[in-house]
Amino acid sequence: MSTMRLDKFLKVSRLIKRRTLAKEVADQGRITINGQTAKASSNVKVGDELTVRFGQKLITAKIENLQESTRKEDAADMYSIIKDERIQDN
Numbered sequence: 001m002s003t004m005r006l007d008k009f010l011k012v013s014r015l016i017k018r019r020t021l022a023k024e025v026a027d028q029g030r031i032t033i034n035g036q037t038a039k040a041s042s043n044v045k046v047g048d049e050l051t052v053r054f055g056q057k058l059i060t061a062k063i064e065n066l067q068e069s070t071r072k073e074d075a076a077d078m079y080s081i082i083k084d085e086r087i088q089d090n
Contacts, residue, residue: 003043004066013078
């Protein structure tokens with residue numbers, strides 16, 4: 001498998017637990033793939049960098065592998081966290 005929908009990747013990798021929530025976050029423009037604003041239907045591939053905004057946190061992760069499904073213990077193997085930063089309110 002060379003690509004996967006963004007919302008499915010977020011759910012399978014457990015970066016976001018529910019696909020509906022992943023879709024909402026993407027539709028609000030809070031996710032970028034390699035610097036480009038992404039939609040839930042955007043495709044991701046190994047090597048892509050995702051940046052996801054969760055409230056006051058900005059998490060940047062690199063996609064390491066794609067799997068249709070994964071056990072909870074293996075989910076973290078699908079990505080590596082590059083940056084985990086807090087957003088400062090001005």
